[in-house]
Structure formats: C-alpha cells, structure tokens
Amino acid sequence: MNKFVTSIALLAAVVAAPGLARAADCDVTIGMVLELTGEAGAYGTAGAKSVEMALKDFNDAGGLGNGCKVVTDTRDSQTQGTVAVDQATQLVNIKKVPLIIGGIISPMSIPMLTSVTAPAGIVQISPASSSPTLTALGRDGKTNGVFFRTITSDALQGTAAAKYALDQGLKKIAIIHVNNDFGVNLEKEFEAAYKKLGGTITSVTPYNEKQPSYTSEANAAMKDAPEALYLISYPVDGATIARAWISGGGPAKFLLNDGMNSSDFVKAVGAKFLNDAYGTSSGTTESDSTKYFNANYEAFSGLKPDAPAADRSYDAGAIAALAIAKAGKADPAAIKAAIPMVTAADGAPIHAGKEEFAKALALIKEGKSIRYEGVIGPIAFDQYGDITGPFRLWKIKDGEVTTVGEMGVDEVNKIKASLK
Structure with missing residues (x-):
C-alpha cells in the first residue's frame, strides 16, 4: 500500500490534480454543507461541532x-436545497x-447527491438524512456508490414509531407532516x-414550511376526534403547530419524530403541555466511543451530547478521516473504496x-x-450506504427528553415482515 506521505509528495508537484484540495502544503480539505441556519439550524450547528471534534482528535493523533x-x-x-446544491x-x-x-x-442531501456528488x-x-428515497436512489443505480449515512432509514423508523x-x-x-x-x-x-397493527388514523395533513400560522392545518387535523397527534416536523415549525393544536382544543398527547428531540421545541411549546409526548430516534449501541463522546463533547462544543445529530456526526467525521488515511491519497474513488476497510467486520476494533x-x-x-x-x-x-441499528424510545417528562427503552433492529424487521 502507498504511504500517505509518499502520495502527498508526488501529488504536491501537480497542484491541479483531481480531488486534491489543500489548506496547507499537504492538508486535505473536505467539504461540509450543513444546515447552520434556518429550520434545521440546531441540527447543523451540533453536527458541525461534532465533525470538528472528530477531526481534532484525528489530527492530534498524528x-x-x-x-x-x-x-x-x-x-x-x-x-434550502438550492443553496445546498450551490455550495x-x-x-x-x-x-x-x-x-x-x-x-x-434529507431535503438537503438528496439534491446535493443527485446534482453534484453522484x-x-x-x-x-x-x-x-433518513429518507428511504436515498436507499431507492442507490438501488436504482443513481448514486454512483458514493453515498453513505450514519443513521437508519425511515423505512424502519416508521414501523418502530407505529409499534411504540x-x-x-x-x-x-x-398526522401532520412536513410536505x-x-x-x-x-x-x-x-x-x-x-x-396493520390495529391503529386508526383520523386524518393526514401535510404542511408547507415557514408559515406564520398553522391554525388551519391544526383545525383540519382535529376532525373525527383523534386521541393524539403524530407531528412529523422540525423544532421551529413543529412548535408553532403544537401550540396551534393545543390552543385549538387538541389533546395534549403527541407522537414525535427524531428531529423533535429538541430542548428548543420543548421550551417553545411549554413543558407542561408535553408530559404525554413520545418519540423515536435512531438509537445507539453503547460502546467505549459513546462513553468518550458523552464525557468530552460538552467541554469541546458547549452543547449537550444528546443534541440532535451530534453523536452520528462525530462518526461521520471519524469515518471520513480514517478512510482518507487508509486511501493514502485525496482521491474520491480511493476514499470510497477505503470506507469498508475502516468499518470492516473482521477489522481490529x-x-x-x-x-x-x-x-x-x-x-x-x-x-x-x-x-x-x-x-x-x-x-x-x-x-x-445504509446502516442498521436500534431505535431509541423516549418521552418528554418535566421538560426533559428521557429514554424509556430501545427497540432492536431485529424486532423492527420482524414486525415489518409480519405486516406483508
């Protein structure tokens, strides 16, 4: 295998070599396009800090x-998808x-993938990015094999949420869901x-993002006296919808998607209205990495380690850096080939x-x-480029998101298979 230093020395003579970008003589620059502002800004801010932490650890290691x-x-x-593509x-x-x-x-990742990276x-x-569309694009041969994600697909989360x-x-x-x-x-x-598991859905109401009011959507969802609301949203719009639902007389019982695991959402709605709020998230299988991250992330970032997307963003940064080291050069094809070698089932832990x-x-x-x-x-x-893993089951209690259980991927797959 070519040593990285040797490869860089050879590449240094060819400044315009494809795939090589340098901030210094031999540094390798990778891009990050994350939602630092806008509706998903809380996710992107935590994600960026996590990647920075992973790269600092990697660079400090040599x-x-x-x-x-x-x-x-x-x-x-x-x-904004158009901005993501442009960047x-x-x-x-x-x-x-x-x-x-x-x-x-997903609405940022998909257009970047189809228009730029693939x-x-x-x-x-x-x-x-958890949309099943990303799996379908890979299955249809439209990703060029370059896409990977450190979160499970919603094809499984939907089943886990239904059972929970x-x-x-x-x-x-x-149901009210972002359109x-x-x-x-x-x-x-x-x-x-x-x-198929025996539940009754009284209505399905899509909504468009960034509206000043969602009263009409909340009122439409209340027909036929539902017992609860499944709110598939992001924290900012989600809080506006939840407030409209409660003020309109909707029952203060909620099922929430993974992105609603947010202290900003809880504060905006009011903790007293969310003591019967339940949710699912792509979970974790605790490892020494989990313990390390939980012990060190807040000191590095100023954010809590359970910030949305924080844990899996560290992993994305770590895999990227290790794959570049394994590839021995800043070449996309070599890095793609190296990713399975740094996550190899028979590799050294x-x-x-x-x-x-x-x-x-x-x-x-x-x-x-x-x-x-x-x-x-x-x-x-x-x-x-998909992974499998457990799902975290949580509820909001006294304003805090509390883990109450876990649903393993084998259980979810078993339920999904029984429904066919």
Whole structure:
C-alpha cells in the first residue's frame, strides 16, 4: 500500500490534480454543507461541532503524517436545497474536495447527491438524512456508490414509531407532516404499519414550511376526534403547530419524530403541555466511543451530547478521516473504496478519541483493516450506504427528553415482515 506521505509528495508537484484540495502544503480539505441556519439550524450547528471534534482528535493523533491534517471548508445550506446544491458545487468544482459531509436533513442531501456528488463521483456522508428515497436512489443505480449515512432509514423508523405509539395506548391518531421527501416518506411508512397493527388514523395533513400560522392545518387535523397527534416536523415549525393544536382544543398527547428531540421545541411549546409526548430516534449501541463522546463533547462544543445529530456526526467525521488515511491519497474513488476497510467486520476494533485514532493510524500503516466502533455503536454499510441499528424510545417528562427503552433492529424487521 502507498504511504500517505509518499502520495502527498508526488501529488504536491501537480497542484491541479483531481480531488486534491489543500489548506496547507499537504492538508486535505473536505467539504461540509450543513444546515447552520434556518429550520434545521440546531441540527447543523451540533453536527458541525461534532465533525470538528472528530477531526481534532484525528489530527492530534498524528493525522495524515508529517504534519498533514484533514481540515474542513464548512458551508451553510441555510436549510434550502438550492443553496445546498450551490455550495456543494463550489466545493467540488472550485475547491476540488474529494468528500463532502452533509446535509443533515434529507431535503438537503438528496439534491446535493443527485446534482453534484453522484455525477462527479465525490464521496458524500450524511449524518442524519433518513429518507428511504436515498436507499431507492442507490438501488436504482443513481448514486454512483458514493453515498453513505450514519443513521437508519425511515423505512424502519416508521414501523418502530407505529409499534411504540400503540404500546403507549395511542390507538386513534391524527398526522401532520412536513410536505417534503422526509415527511412524506416517514408518514407513508408509519401509516402502513400503524393501520396493520390495529391503529386508526383520523386524518393526514401535510404542511408547507415557514408559515406564520398553522391554525388551519391544526383545525383540519382535529376532525373525527383523534386521541393524539403524530407531528412529523422540525423544532421551529413543529412548535408553532403544537401550540396551534393545543390552543385549538387538541389533546395534549403527541407522537414525535427524531428531529423533535429538541430542548428548543420543548421550551417553545411549554413543558407542561408535553408530559404525554413520545418519540423515536435512531438509537445507539453503547460502546467505549459513546462513553468518550458523552464525557468530552460538552467541554469541546458547549452543547449537550444528546443534541440532535451530534453523536452520528462525530462518526461521520471519524469515518471520513480514517478512510482518507487508509486511501493514502485525496482521491474520491480511493476514499470510497477505503470506507469498508475502516468499518470492516473482521477489522481490529477502534473507538473514538485521540488515543484510539493513534492505534488506528498505526494499523493502517501496517496495511491492516480496522473496525471503527462509533459513538452510535458498530457501523457497517450495506451496498446502498445504509446502516442498521436500534431505535431509541423516549418521552418528554418535566421538560426533559428521557429514554424509556430501545427497540432492536431485529424486532423492527420482524414486525415489518409480519405486516406483508
């Protein structure tokens, strides 16, 4: 295997070499296009801090050798698909980055993938885009094999949410969902499972983002006396909808999607109205990486380690850096090929943090595969860049999001298979 330093020395003579972008003589720049502002700003802010922490740990462990580091060029998608595409295009065509981390949510990741990264063959890792459309694009051969994500698909979360709702006695439910790829797909998967498991859906109401009022949507969802509301949204609009629902006389019982696991949402609605609010999130299998992240993230970022998308964003950054080291060069095709080698089932276990990354770099120099066991647990990508994992079951109690259980992927798959 070519050593990274040797590769960089050869590449340094060719400044315009495809896929090479440098902030210093031999630093490798990767792109980040995250939702730092706008509706999903809380997710992107936490995600960016997590990636920065992972790269600091990696670079402090020795980085790419000879003082060479992995650094980022971070761009704000503003939670707008057109802006995400424009920023990704600049990173690929002008900065020549070999890899992009982003977006956080599916409506940002999908257009970046189809318009920019897949056609250019640039690796894209999303920490939190859960739409089943991303799997379908891979299955249809439209991703060029460059897409990976460190979150489970909503094809499974919809089933987990349906089972959890019924287990909590929510047998007659109305749905309000954001009218985008994420919301439409999660609603579809939930509805199919919920009905087959015996639940009744009284109404399904889509909404468009960033409206000043959602009174009409809330009133429409109240017909036929539902017992609860399944709100598939983001914190800002979600809080406005929840307030309209409560003020209009809707029952203060909620089922929430993963992105609503947000202190901003709780504060905006009022904790006293959310003591019967339940939710599901892509979960974690606790590892030494989880313990390390939980112990160190707040001091690094100023944010709580349970901030939305924080844990899996660290893993996205770690996998990106380790894959670049394994590839030995800033080449997208080589990095894509290296990702399975740093998450190999038979590889040496490696966890998060400077010391662990130093072990990983030593093994990589010896030409060995490693198995990065992340903050969310062991990570293994299938042929479409998907992972499997458990689902966290939570509820809001006295203003705090509290984990009350876990639903394993085997259980979810078993339920899903029984519904066919």
